[in-house]
Amino acid sequence: MKIAVLSCLVAAVCCAPQFQRPSLQDRDFIAILSDERQDQGDGSFAYVFEAANGIRENRVGSVGSKGQSNMQGTYLFPLPDGTFAEVRYVADEFGFRAESPLIPTDHPLPAHAIEQIRFAEEQRARGVTF
Template sequence: MNLLLVVFPCLVAAVAAAPQFTRPNLPDRPFIAIVRDDRQDLGNGAFNYVFEAANGIRESRVGNPGSKGQSNMQGAYRFPLDDGTFAEVRYVADESGFRAESPLIPTPHPLPAHAVEQIRVAEEQRRRGIQF
């Protein structure tokens, strides 16, 4: 009987603490269906992956083993913006690092002509061995 008095409250506490698998009521965050989730692992470090949601979010990635033990990957992802358009980013990650391309990524302003000329002169002077 004493064992039952200890075990039963523990079971009740475990059931009460278990995660709830019902979706909370979030009126401002609608449920988004997953329309595609394809994954392939070739077992040697190579893989490919495509994920797409009903609201237009999409990611695709292809990976292969790199020469220095890393995973070389290339892919793209996109997501909807508030104005109804989509932001898209294409990327490559390999021995040279991570490089992303997108019209939404800010780029530096071009250098003025006089600065470009100064850099050219400095490089020429370095080639000729001139030091200051």
């Protein structure tokens, strides 16, 4: 029994796809057009990056009220149709918040769900608990 299990294990390992590291000639290199960084030494910084394939990012950071890094910026990247996606973001003591037309948004609640929520809040206000 042990030999059968061992044989199956060896066969599975031998049949697994082999990974080959691509050579330097096989890789696509993207030229970096600009990479500017400023560090004020007190936790605040500025960063601008642009690559030849259209990827761009800029970010500004400062020390937050609770010692965290507060950041805000934008990044852009090309889409398959030739247009660019842009994401604006803020990261601070209130969390990470991003804005972009590509980010899905919540659907509005249907009227019956809103009515159920209102009814539950009414009952809660009257002291009804379940």
